[in-house]
Amino acid sequence: MKVSNKLIALTIFSTLLIGQTEPIFFGQQKAIQSLAAQSGFTAEDLNTYIKQEYGRPLHELTQTQGAALITDFQNGTISINDIQPKFVSNPQLSDAERKKLLTAASVLEKGMKKRFHFRDGSINEGEILNVEGDLVELKTGSGVFKIPRNEFLAETAEITNKSGERFVGNVLADTEEEFRIRTQYGDATIHKRDIEKMRRYHGGVLDQKTEERKQFYVGEASLLTVFLDPTANILSPNTFYISGMSLGYGLTDRFQMTTKYASNFNGDLNLHPRLRLFHRKTATNERNMSIGLGFHRAMPIKSIIGRYSHAIKVDGTVNPKTKEAYRLNELKSDNEKYVDEAASVVDGNADDPIYVEAYAVFTSHRINPTGRGKVGWSIGGKISNAFVDRDKFLVSGYTWDEDYKIPYRLWASFDYDLRKDLKFVASTWIDNGYKTMDASVAFEDYLGSDGSAPLSIDSMFGKTSLFDFDFGILYAPTENFRIGIHFQQPFIDFYWEFFEF
DSSP states (O other): OHHHHHHHHHHHHHHHHHHHHSBOOHHHHHHHHHHHHHTTOOHHHHHHHHHHHHSSOGGGSBHHHHHHHHHHHHHTOOOGGGTSOTTTSOTTSOHHHHHHHHHBOSOOOTTOEEEEEBTTSOEEEEEEEEEETTEEEEEETTEEEEEEGGGBBOEEEEEEETTSOEEEEEEEEEOSSEEEEEETTEEEEEEGGGEEEEEEEETTEEOTTTTOTTOOOOOSSOOSEETTEEOSOOOOTTEEEEESSOEEEEOSSSEEEEEOHHHHHTTOOEEEEEEEEEEEEOSSEEEEEEEEEEEESSOOHHHHHHHTGGGEEETTOOBTTTTBOOBTTTOOTTSTTOOSSGGGGBOTTOOOOOEEEEEEEEEEEEEOTTSSSEEEEEEEEEEEOTTTTGGGTBOTTEEEOTTOOSOEEEEEEEEEEEETTEEEEEEEEEETTOEEOOHHHHHHHHHTTTSSOTTSOOOSOSEEOSEEEEEEEEEEEETTEEEEEESSTTOEEEEEEEEEO
């Protein structure tokens, strides 16, 4: 019995699968033509509708598509108004007038900014600078062009908002957030989030993607980091960038090299290569996995001590709260052993060590379910050799806590496109070298006025925080520059991708 059921299911599935690809039956074609005529369609109307909906004539449809058409006609879900905008189907218009409205653009004005379609099939995103007679001056990303007016295809739309209002007319502008349409009663502005239904036409042909009305273009630059944590994304080949702490170059589509430039100027030459091991991309998803290393020729000992000051005990002191020796970051300023910079506890006989860190990170992005941009996340982990020979770093009177054996950081980050130029970003982590600090301390740390290395986060001050999180926004005023604001140090980020061959 079970075998029989499986055979029946397999037969039904096979039949459906074949129907998806087998040519439409002749009987189906006749039924569609008959039902269309009963609905007021002429033969030309029917051909126009089918080409708009399926991009092919009736005889090239599949059996499944034919069956769907028959069902729609029988249910009354297809009407003559689905072929073309209502104002074009006005019976008072002659065929020549109707064709002219459907093809040649009737509204071309200075300042119009949107995506323009042309008779030869080309598409350009741009802004009309001027209209002189039959010539239109159009500025695009590729230059400024003077194009005859009759080469522009008319772009019309029928939009129904969530309140039931219906707008029909020529599309004047299409921004990330709204449409502007010229109706016969005046210009209407419709916010995309308020759209319930829309049909859009280019040269009288229905745009199959008009239902993607809320979609906007995703920000051009992929995030290389979220706050201070790397993602698995790789800088585009032959592209150079600079940020508040580092600069880098994309050598191939799998490999990039960065460096912390402030450290280089202070004798600590360093390189941070990142290699993408895995990359899969589809129309809706993208996944990456990368590994990275950091090599520092002479990492300043004071930077290591500053970062892990909470792991250094001050001998001869007692913290009344913990009943143990004060940690370097906790020591009160009125204590005789208080120091105001990490360099004060560095053993002068110790040489700045070679520092190496290694990390692995996985990043995934997918199209947002709403159709607006992308949503992505990353998970990663990092370790370093910062504690090798650490007992040689300190002067007498200070000792390392033995509970701190391996420096590590585990993180998970999240980014969400609010619009093309605005991202929401968040991150959470477990890090045995992390301390929270207020803005004034972080600012002094970044400038190096507290005795630490400049343009880095390595202050000895702050409150120990093994587990923490942060969130903020990234704003991109241009395609290659963005600035971020968040609530943990360094509070403000910037990224400038300013050179590409």
